Amino acid sequence: MVATVSTPAFTFAGKGVPLACPSLQTHGLCIGKCSLPSVNNAHQKNNAIICSNSKIRTIISPTSVRAIATEDGQLASAESDQKITKYHFLVANAKFMLDEEEHFQELMSERLRMYGERNKEVDFWLVIEPKFLDKFPNITKRLRRPAVALISTNDTWIKFMKLRLDRVLEGEIEAETAEEAFASNPAELQFEKPENWTAPYPKYEYGWWKRFLPPQMDK
Structure with missing residues (x-):
C-alpha cells in the first residue's frame, strides 16, 4: 500500500x-x-x-x-486506486452475428454449459450497439449497424473465436467498471425469416442471445 x-x-x-x-x-x-x-x-x-x-x-x-x-503493513493507501480491467472484443453487424452465423449460437451455448458444470464465473457477454465503438473510428467505418460485440476478459478465447467466426473485427478496451464496458445505445433488432430453410435442423429462435447479455441488460 x-x-x-x-x-x-x-x-x-x-x-x-x-x-x-x-x-x-x-x-x-x-x-x-x-x-x-x-x-x-x-x-x-x-x-x-x-x-x-x-x-x-x-x-x-x-x-x-x-x-x-515494508514489514507490518500498517500503512494503507490514502487514495485507493481504481482497478482497471481490460476487455477484449469481437464485433460485427447484428445480422451476421445473431442471425446468419449458426455456429456462433452453438459455441456460446456450449461455453455457457461448460462454465455451469465447473461452477466458473462467466467472463463473456454480448453487447448490442456498445458505446465504446465511438472510440474506434477505424472499426466503425467498416461496420454495418446495428452492431453486436462479443466481450470477454479472456484474451485467448477471443482469439479462438476470431478464427472461428472469421468475418469479425477485433479490439480491446480498458474500463474502471463493468457498467462502463457494457454501456450501450438503444437498438431494435429485426431479422427477416428466410423463405427457404434447407438445413436439416430448425433455425434458432429469435432472441436466443438474451441470456448472454450483461446482467440487468437482458430485458
Missing part, C-alpha cells in the same frame, strides 16, 4: 539534521516530524531524498511524501 501526500518544498541544514516536513497521519502512524530518519541515514536520487528504517521506506521530493509499508 502506498500513501502519497502533496506538501510544499522542504529544506534541511546538513548531515544529522532531521528532515522537516508536514506531519502525515496514516492509520495512527505518524511519519512526519521527529519520526523520519535523519539525513545521515538517507541518500539522494533523482533530486529526491530516500530514507529507510526497519519499518518504513520514505521517499521525499519537493512536491510529495510517499510512505510504503
Whole structure:
C-alpha cells in the first residue's frame, strides 16, 4: 500500500539534521516530524531524498511524501486506486452475428454449459450497439449497424473465436467498471425469416442471445 501526500518544498541544514516536513497521519502512524530518519541515514536520487528504517521506506521530493509499508503493513493507501480491467472484443453487424452465423449460437451455448458444470464465473457477454465503438473510428467505418460485440476478459478465447467466426473485427478496451464496458445505445433488432430453410435442423429462435447479455441488460 502506498500513501502519497502533496506538501510544499522542504529544506534541511546538513548531515544529522532531521528532515522537516508536514506531519502525515496514516492509520495512527505518524511519519512526519521527529519520526523520519535523519539525513545521515538517507541518500539522494533523482533530486529526491530516500530514507529507510526497519519499518518504513520514505521517499521525499519537493512536491510529495510517499510512505510504503515494508514489514507490518500498517500503512494503507490514502487514495485507493481504481482497478482497471481490460476487455477484449469481437464485433460485427447484428445480422451476421445473431442471425446468419449458426455456429456462433452453438459455441456460446456450449461455453455457457461448460462454465455451469465447473461452477466458473462467466467472463463473456454480448453487447448490442456498445458505446465504446465511438472510440474506434477505424472499426466503425467498416461496420454495418446495428452492431453486436462479443466481450470477454479472456484474451485467448477471443482469439479462438476470431478464427472461428472469421468475418469479425477485433479490439480491446480498458474500463474502471463493468457498467462502463457494457454501456450501450438503444437498438431494435429485426431479422427477416428466410423463405427457404434447407438445413436439416430448425433455425434458432429469435432472441436466443438474451441470456448472454450483461446482467440487468437482458430485458
